[in-house]
Amino acid sequence: MKIxxxxxxxxxxxxxxxxxxxxxxxxxxxxxxxxxxxxxxxxHLFFPGSAVDVPVTTPVPVIDLARCTFCGECGKFCRFGAxxxxxxxxxxxxxxCHSCGGCSLVCPxxxxxxxxxxxxxxACSCSLPALTLISGVLNEGEVQAPAIIRAAxxxxxxxxxxLYDASPGIACPVIETLEGSDACVLVTESxxxxxxxxxxxxxxxxxxxxxxxxxxxxxxxxDEATLDFCRERGLPILMTVPFSREIAAVQNRGGxxxxxxxxWEERFAGLFDAIVRLAGVSQ
Ligand code: SF4
Ligand code: SF4
Numbered sequence: 001m002k003i004x005x006x007x008x009x010x011x012x013x014x015x016x017x018x019x020x021x022x023x024x025x026x027x028x029x030x031x032x033x034x035x036x037x038x039x040x041x042x043x044h045l046f047f048p049g050s051a052v053d054v055p056v057t058t059p060v061p062v063i064d065l066a067r068c069t070f071c072g073e074c075g076k077f078c079r080f081g082a083x084x085x086x087x088x089x090x091x092x093x094x095x096x097c098h099s100c101g102g103c104s105l106v107c108p109x110x111x112x113x114x115x116x117x118x119x120x121x122x123a124c125s126c127s128l129p130a131l132t133l134i135s136g137v138l139n140e141g142e143v144q145a146p147a148i149i150r151a152a153x154x155x156x157x158x159x160x161x162x163l164y165d166a167s168p169g170i171a172c173p174v175i176e177t178l179e180g181s182d183a184c185v186l187v188t189e190s191x192x193x194x195x196x197x198x199x200x201x202x203x204x205x206x207x208x209x210x211x212x213x214x215x216x217x218x219x220x221x222x223d224e225a226t227l228d229f230c231r232e233r234g235l236p237i238l239m240t241v242p243f244s245r246e247i248a249a250v251q252n253r254g255g256x257x258x259x260x261x262x263x264w265e266e267r268f269a270g271l272f273d274a275i276v277r278l279a280g281v282s283q
Contacts, residue, residue, distance in 0.1 A: 008197025049127035
């Protein structure tokens, strides 16, 4: 079973929910936790340990100048501005290349080949006996977040239970993370901004075709607008985490409430049961 944890905006506590859920589940079964927030991975802060790194490469074009006639077709085709054709040279801006392979297809001279280029890495560690943490890390200045996410998800293949922690927002990396998931947990907070971004995130989950439910984090008990929206859209409330100084204190020191506060392991186990019902798969 594959569960994605997402949020329309940053700072809602998405990674905290993912880490607590992973820790709770790892008490009784094998779990893979995949940090797909590859521009700013942070789950290793909850689960420190030595990691094995696997580099991630993507293909970029290389021009055979002996064949090239500087016709300009490849530069015209590349909508990312990664190729600039001058009268006697072709300049590649590799950090802009999205590895679509189109320049090679349109070249009438067969002058475009490909070479691998490292754009990031996947770090794999086992800080708990039953928990494998797989963190995607995109190199600074690179644009190919989806390639790192694909590599991280591939490394988790074969695990019976996998949690994907998506990046905040609704852009391509989130869609790449959600693809293939059985259920999506949308983490929100009951503020006007939170509700606005929950709407967008719910739409993305719907378009990708994944059943979604909501965790309301830092609830002050005034959740009516969020509850109305969820009722209207048929989104079940999977769990509510109240705003409390005790919880904030645990989280501020990088702790896990399911480990450090009584009763929360059971509540996260209940969250998992609710997700299983939502996904409609047997566990
Ligand atoms: S399309 Fe091929 S021949 Fe034309 S400029 Fe690009 S590499 Fe050279
Ligand atoms: S592979 Fe695609 S993105 Fe990269 S340079 Fe060629 S056309 Fe542009």
